[in-house]
Amino acid sequence: MNQAEFDQYVKQGLRNQEVITLIHNYCTHARVVSKGGVGVVAEMTGLPLGMLGVDCDNAPVRGLDGWRLQEVAVDFYDRNCAHCDKRSPLRLPNLLQLVDARDKAAEARRLKEEAAKVAAERAHQVRISKRITLRVGQSAACCALLDDIDALDVAPSDEVKARIVETAKLAPEIFSAPIVEYFFELANSSLMNLQEQALLALQHVASDKQRLSEAALDCLAKGRAIDVSAEIVLARPAMGDEARIERAVPALISLAKSPDSGFPFSETEDRPDALLALYRAWPAAVRRVTQELLDTKESYKVRLGVAALQVLSLHDPELLTHFARTTISKLTRAHLLLEDIRTEQDLNRACSDLRRVVASTLLVAPEKTDSLIATFFEGASTEGEERLVRVYEELSRRSIQSRSHGISKFTPNEIADAIVLKRLLKLASTCANMKVLTVIAQLIQSEPDELVSVGAKNMDALLGTAAVMDARIESFHATKRENKSNDLLEHLETRNSAHTLYQLRAGCASLAATAARGDKTRVESYIAFVANVDSQRDGLISALIEATPHLVDSPTALNVALPQLYSSLVTTSVLRRTAAAKALAKFGAARISDLPELVLEAFALLLTDPYVMVHQGAVHALSSVPLPKHLEQRAAAALLQLIIYYSGKADQHDFLVRCIRLYLSRFASESELRAGIDALLVKYLMDTPAQLHASDFAQMAKSLAQAPNFVNFVIHVLDTPELSEYGARDSSRLLHRVPATEASARASDFADLAKRHPDRFPLVESVVELLSRIGAWTEAIAAIQGFCEAIPDNMPSRRLKWNARLHVLAVKFEAAVASGDVPQQEALKKEWLQIEAAIEKDNDQYSRRRNAFPNFH
């Protein structure tokens, strides 16, 4: 968010504040409520920002919600206040001020429209008079043509349009000199309908092609009748004068490649032919216009210039290098050189276009452009550096873009890709700008085809960079240790920076491994590098070991990598053991089945490793590592031990829940669970924060449902006040697992649970379902009645209350069925029909005011 956007939000917040006062002054019953979360600006300023709505206990209809409270308030007024007789006014000024302003604006609009209509009618009369004069002495066919023009002047009609053009094609002789002159006049007019048809007809009848081309160029300069004008220019691109050509070029660029507006579904078909034809005929003029567009400080014009380069460079690649300095400079300092940028999105869109064109330049002249970028990089701001590095990112996404455009085969450009990789590695090793490093880290980690294909030849550079990153990590931590800060923000920043450096080290190792894949010599070379790294460089070795799965595409490669992997599993280094466990997890079940048991045995031992990092890493990996039966038993025992150990560690609940889930899904047998393990696990789960693990609990419930303390657990979870809406829904699924006997014994507890949470309908609904399934009718009725009674008796809640009452009737009806109480059943049916009728009546009464669109009246 930039300063301008921030200011705009603050302005809106202040306006909302004023509107709140106006609403309150209008009626004390109405209140403004937040319908969504609180954003950063609202938090910082305390201003009413976000999704806001208006509520009132006397309002039968909900209004719209939105950011701009003035519109929301007026909409609410239209739907409710305008029809209300319970208003409690306070003082002036009030909401009516907004309503009056809205009405006055509507009236002004209406008057303006009427005036425009009168003026248009007057002009129309003038044109009719002109055509009447023209008719004198003309043939009947010519008069029929003028009739068509008259008709088209009144209303657009495809039929009439076609008739005019066909007449020009089939009977050009009808177009006498005065008529042709009149058509030229129309072509220069401002009447869209007539202008386009005039040009279309003149294409067939005008003998003065020079004049026609000039008329078309003039239309293009004004941005009118672009399609047909472009056709005329395409037919005779050499005609016209340079001044006219220059004025017409922007329209032809937008026709050739319109800059992306950011609106979905706004893509138009690119039609570059006319621009290309004009460029061939007038290269200097088109270049001049392009330069002028690129030199402006208006973002749309700059984007047009970029679009011109994108279109024309397909036929004249030299154009890109010609404008390279301009485009790179513009991209580097976009925030200074574009003056009309209002939002971050505007800037992003302009930079995205510039980035693409610089990337294309890099592809055309890799070395020259790369060194030019490097020159600009030296003097660039932090943002400028990031924008420049994204050029390399753009270039490395060609394969992905090809695939997204349905092109299965991607043609690499080895020279450009090698330059990109080298530049990225150089920046990774030397650059201090964390934004730049983050871009590089993300790019390298995504392993695009471009980098993988050149990575094989640059494996040493990749592995070397991984080593450099390791050294950078070490010095980064050393510096931070010296300058320790207690500032939370700085602490978070430090963590992010460290994370980026780690990502870069891992990314380089991973890319090197992927590049080596499939070539035995390279795989051996990678493994030899790992073996030769100084054993003190634990972090580097572990990053390289973690990347070994990327090396392996066959049993032969696995055999080459395995000795190093195995020795890492049994080494004294904590980091390496953890990395080896993570590497095993990435192999996949088929490859794991090819591993000697010795390796899996060493892995199983990691589950009992005394170091937290190691055994937690091993547990994370375990879910992806199938084991032989005897090791499976050992893993189960180790997992159970970990569960017991971590049950006492409140800050490790995530890991505990993960262990229990894994144990239940993979190891626990029915008999073991019944022997008391289920109760133990439930006990441990009760100490974990339910709001964070509701979904996990729902998935484990099937295995734990028979535990004697399961019902207590369910009630405990559902009673958690911090449960989110989704969490409450997930937790309600626990109720479906409660065994019938337990549910019967604890029916009143479940009813009380529902009564404690009348605001959570999914919970109440599930409790009622459980109780009605076991025939606990008294408790079921109590539960649903509690929900119904908690709904306030006011207008907005009226429909909700009726629906809740229907739910009560349904439960009571089933209870009456169970007891065979026919009179009660009939009474309930009667009430049911009455409520349905009331709902129907309410629908009829307010359907118009419930229209989803504002200003419905």
Place this chain on the structure above:
Amino acid sequence: MLSRIFISRIQAVESLRALSAGLTVAPEELGRISSRLDEASIQFEHASTSTAYGALAGLIRLVASLTEWRKSVLDASEGADRIFRSTVERYRMWHREYGEQEAAEPFLDAAGLIPKICSLPDFEDLCKALATTPLPVGAFSDGRYRIPRNSNQQVTEPAPAELSIAFLKFQIDGEAAATIHHLAPSVLHDLEIEVRVSRWPDSATKLRLSPVSAELLNTYELSEFTFDRPDGPPPYSLVQRGRAVLKHAQGLNARPYEFKYAASFQPTNSEQPVSVVGHRTLLIEGFDVKSNPITGYPSIDEKILEVRDKLRRSGAVKSEELTALLEVLTVLGSLAGRAVQDAEFDGAWKEAEFQRVVRAELRRNPRIGSHLDEHPAAAGGITDLSFRGIAIELKSIPNGVKTLADCQTYVEQTASYAVAKEKQVAVLCVLDCSKKTVAPFPAKDGITILKSEAPAGVSVVTIIIQGNITRPARLSR
């Protein structure tokens, strides 16, 4: 949602009530109600409520047929029996679908009346029973968990048969590769392999069986087996011979070489096997007892290796414990062999004397020497000897032990010392001082692993030293 659904439930109960009172309800009306109940059943989130509604809808359809039967009976028309038989058959279908479903259980008794209906009062009883069976009031699904049905789903080709490879034969020097093989290092050995391939992937040109091992690459050489695409229809049986050689001998404490053959089709981007079944692991012991004897008694050496392998396989013993144990076993194994060969323990020995001899014997081993402790305290008792935490309990039994199992009496004591020192293994050395009237048994038969009771489950390696052996000449007298 409820307002749309529940009214059909009310109508169902009303209709059943009317029929139970002998009134008439049009079968078409019942058909409409059952359709609406069917529609309602898919709106519930919980399957059991859906099932209950579905079961009731099915029963209402049967009741609709029975109302036609009722009419036929009252009109004395010909089709009554036909309608009834059809209803009973449909009831059986209903029962097959819902009979085992817990959610439909409340309806089972009532529905069971259908085949027994003989008269109109029986029909009315059925309707009454159904009209008094309550349904759960279910929670409605918001559609989050429902997978949308794709009506335009294209018919996909049936998937090809699973690509699997079975190892039928895997031999080394003509023996099936089942347990641990002892192979002399630096000697060529034969490998023979036979596999069955379920089918051959279209793009694959070769099948490669490669050895995978955690051993360093320069310590062994094993053939890689490559097969070209065979002719004929699948499955294919492929046989090939190769060689294996271990380049280095192993130490006693080293684990056996482990090789596993993995299968892959070439090129690597071809379809790869989904499953590889059969025995494909080679466990090769490169420790050569002939050229590097442990005790000097080959059969005892083999027994010691067997004990070592067993303990390793159990996974309960740490490698450092095993190393210490093997040092002790090497000495005691030698002693057991000499005790038989030279009758070193003549006559009856007191435990203290026996301990002196064993202690001296152990100390002579340069890898044990000063690390052997005597009488260290453990678990409130006194251990006889201990080497790197491995308890060595010595017993001299005047009456001797008839079988190895008799030594179980001393296992719990020995195990207690091990548990106190957080070890999973201990040594029990028993001197059998009983007067021998027959020839002694081979010393290797006096070595075994005895387990202590759960939960400790300590492995106590037990060695019987045979003393008081009668001179062979005396046995002939």
